[in-house]
Amino acid sequence: MDRPKALLDVLHGRRQAHPPVWMMRQAGRYLPEYRELRARAGSFLKLCFTPEFAAEVTLQPIRRFGFDAAIIFSDILVVPYALGQDLTFVEGEGPRLSPPMSAANLDRLSGEIDRERIAPIYETIRRSRAGLADEVTLLGFCGAPWTVATYMVAGEGTSDQAPARLMAYREPDAFQRLIDVLVDASIEYLAGQFAAGVDAVQIFDTWAGNLAPEEFLRWCVAPTQRIVAGLRARVPGAPVIGFPRGAGTNLARYVHDVPGNAVGLDWTVDLAYARDAIQPHRPVQGNLDPLALLAGGDALDRGVDAILGALANAPFIFNLGHGILPGTPIAHVERMLARVRG
Amino acid sequence: MDRPKALLDVLHGRRQAHPPVWMMRQAGRYLPEYRELRARAGSFLKLCFTPEFAAEVTLQPIRRFGFDAAIIFSDILVVPYALGQDLTFVEGEGPRLSPPMSAANLDRLSGEIDRERIAPIYETIRRSRAGLADEVTLLGFCGAPWTVATYMVAGEGTSDQAPARLMAYREPDAFQRLIDVLVDASIEYLAGQFAAGVDAVQIFDTWAGNLAPEEFLRWCVAPTQRIVAGLRARVPGAPVIGFPRGAGTNLARYVHDVPGNAVGLDWTVDLAYARDAIQPHRPVQGNLDPLALLAGGDALDRGVDAILGALANAPFIFNLGHGILPGTPIAHVERMLARVRG
Numbered sequence: 187m188d189r190p191k192a193l194l195d196v197l198h199g200r201r202q203a204h205p206p207v208w209m210m211r212q213a214g215r216y217l218p219e220y221r222e223l224r225a226r227a228g229s230f231l232k233l234c235f236t237p238e239f240a241a242e243v244t245l246q247p248i249r250r251f252g253f254d255a256a257i258i259f260s261d262i263l264v265v266p267y268a269l270g271q272d273l274t275f276v277e278g279e280g281p282r283l284s285p286p287m288s289a290a291n292l293d294r295l296s297g298e299i300d301r302e303r304i305a306p307i308y309e310t311i312r313r314s315r316a317g318l319a320d321e322v323t324l325l326g327f328c329g330a331p332w333t334v335a336t337y338m339v340a341g342e343g344t345s346d347q348a349p350a351r352l353m354a355y356r357e358p359d360a361f362q363r364l365i366d367v368l369v370d371a372s373i374e375y376l377a378g379q380f381a382a383g384v385d386a387v388q389i390f391d392t393w394a395g396n397l398a399p400e401e402f403l404r405w406c407v408a409p410t411q412r413i414v415a416g417l418r419a420r421v422p423g424a425p426v427i428g429f430p431r432g433a434g435t436n437l438a439r440y441v442h443d444v445p446g447n448a449v450g451l452d453w454t455v456d457l458a459y460a461r462d463a464i465q466p467h468r469p470v471q472g473n474l475d476p477l478a479l480l481a482g483g484d485a486l487d488r489g490v491d492a493i494l495g496a497l498a499n500a501p502f503i504f505n506l507g508h509g510i511l512p513g514t515p516i517a518h519v520e521r522m523l524a525r526v527r528g
Numbered sequence: 529m530d531r532p533k534a535l536l537d538v539l540h541g542r543r544q545a546h547p548p549v550w551m552m553r554q555a556g557r558y559l560p561e562y563r564e565l566r567a568r569a570g571s572f573l574k575l576c577f578t579p580e581f582a583a584e585v586t587l588q589p590i591r592r593f594g595f596d597a598a599i600i601f602s603d604i605l606v607v608p609y610a611l612g613q614d615l616t617f618v619e620g621e622g623p624r625l626s627p628p629m630s631a632a633n634l635d636r637l638s639g640e641i642d643r644e645r646i647a648p649i650y651e652t653i654r655r656s657r658a659g660l661a662d663e664v665t666l667l668g669f670c671g672a673p674w675t676v677a678t679y680m681v682a683g684e685g686t687s688d689q690a691p692a693r694l695m696a697y698r699e700p701d702a703f704q705r706l707i708d709v710l711v712d713a714s715i716e717y718l719a720g721q722f723a724a725g726v727d728a729v730q731i732f733d734t735w736a737g738n739l740a741p742e743e744f745l746r747w748c749v750a751p752t753q754r755i756v757a758g759l760r761a762r763v764p765g766a767p768v769i770g771f772p773r774g775a776g777t778n779l780a781r782y783v784h785d786v787p788g789n790a791v792g793l794d795w796t797v798d799l800a801y802a803r804d805a806i807q808p809h810r811p812v813q814g815n816l817d818p819l820a821l822l823a824g825g826d827a828l829d830r831g832v833d834a835i836l837g838a839l840a841n842a843p844f845i846f847n848l849g850h851g852i853l854p855g856t857p858i859a860h861v862e863r864m865l866a867r868v869r870g
Binding site for chain 2: 401402460480489
């Protein structure tokens with residue numbers, strides 16, 4: 187008999203006596219066992235696209251810390267790669283997608299994801315599921331179309347997302363076509379993740395915070411709304427966590443319009459606002475400052491306590507407000523967990 | 529007899545039939561006459577610290593566009609320089625402050641601003657005022673202590689403000705001492721600006737958006753509150769605009785706690801939220817996306833119209849949501865102004 191999954195329970199609106207907990211980027215560089223496997227794989231992409239490695243990395247933080255959820259080790263740029271862009275990682279700098287997308291070369295993009303390119307991710311999911319105890323939730327994910335598009339248009343990461351924002355302003359029809367391709371590809375990709383064994387998915391909109399409000403509605407809210415609807419048409423009741431990082435004053439609108447099971451809060455979100463304006467409508471997940479976790483000590487304890495005090499009286503998943511930082515000491519993660527688990 | 533200043537009227541809560549308008553960084557690189565003078569001065573700091581040049585740059589956009597306010601051409605890092613840090617600008621990279629401040633060397637910082645180092649700014653103000661028509665408001669400014677501290681601790685600009693955020697978490701008492709010095713220096717500096725002739729001041733908290741909520745209250749709200757109170761003890765009724773960029777869900781708390789005359793909104797602030805949750809309590813200023821101004825065309829027109837439609841029915845100052853971008857065409861500024869002025 188299956189043991190219950192605490193995190194899935196929260197996604198269905200049921201508060202847990204002790205909030206389930208996981209961390210964004212919990213499989214990552216702060217872990218010595220990750221760094222060891224990363225060195226063996228030779229490259230980040232090799233690690234992502236080799237199911238044996240990726241599944242092992244997915245499971246590492248569960249073994250060490252017993253998190254309530256494992257999230258598959260992968261990258262949001264798998265989708266543009268599966269649509270035909272070349273994907274490389276420049277050591278110490280980050281991802282490169284080529285050619286950068288523009289109105290002129292949108293037609294070069296495939297309308298459908300390449301099953302061969304995506305197959306290793308599904309295999310990672312099957313292997314991860316097989317290695318997990320029943321009560322651990324397995325999370326899949328994708329990047330939201332807006333965030334993925336910022337990389338596709340710039341060809342790399344940017345601090346201000348100016349290339350994609352400018353394309354959206356100047357050539358909204360072409361940009362809409364790019365977003366439409368990403369919506370369809372994301373539905374297909376997430377449905378495939380459920381078929382391979384994930385219990386729920388998170389949609390990462392890492393760069394949602396840099397858009398003017400009308401742009402936010404058009405490029406973040408509407409596409410994510412379509413993904414959730416399209417996914418649920420394929421996978422009835424598929425649980426979805428939305429994470430519109432930096433949405434700020436647009437957060438309430440996101441929660442109102444996007445029909446997810448929970449919303450992830452970044453570390454800047456005011457806790458009283460989250461409790462009073464968001465949590466009555468949607469379970470929330472978050473939102474410890476990753477830098478407070480890195481700093482440790484009193485800053486860490488106070489951060490955890492403030493979040494638990496504000497949010498743990500209703501359906502809630504404890505998490506960071508963004509990915510764990512590479513320099514974070516293991517002992518700080520243990521201290522955080524002890525405090526969350528009471 | 530003085531002619532009335534439309535912008536000051538708004539700061540005193542009186543809506544104008546046509547909202548007054550100015551732009552952050554309106555004296556800057558997008559203007560050919562600025563680039564010409566910048567080349568003549570030889571360096572950015574020479575431009576800042578030579579009153580003849582700085583006043584001329586302050587007046588350039590008023591002559592060209594007839595804005596309702598001139599803002600003195602200066603830099604927020606004048607204060608750390610006046611407190612004893614060395615200030616240089618590396619061409620194409622940005623400012624450098626040395627030595628970077630830490631708990632270990634805080635004592636090297638002067639507790640008071642050096643009048644000789646600050647004198648050219650006051651002279652710039654006197655010259656600017658003399659060159660302005662009565663109806664144009666002259667704005668002074670300073671950086672908020674939090675934002676200035678991020679540069680002082682890192683010794684340069686950072687994308688994530690991690691050095692200052694980490695110092696605030698790990699050594700809150702030392703960081704508080706740094707903030708206290710900046711609060712006192714800012715009061716002195718702004719009072720001096722009023723004595724030299726400004727009509728109002730803006731407090732720029734450019735990096736307010738990266739703090740966890742408790743940190744936001746301690747390092748952004750409380751120090752700004754103290755500056756406004758301290759300034760008004762010296763200059764009764766001194767009009768103040770606060771600009772906590774990226775405050776997001778913390779914006780309402782800022783407006784509630786900081787007793788300013790208006791609050792500047794960055795370009796991401798939801799307009800319905802601004803109208804319903806902020807404007808009833810405080811005149812607002814903003815918030816066109818500088819990238820929409822750079823893009824021009826339909827994106828610009830729609831952006832302006834949305835803002836006027838939402839905010840111009842109550843006390844309101846039209847502005848950008850952040851500084852104008854260097855590549856912005858002059859014709860786009862003219863188009864924006866024609867639309868705002870109806």
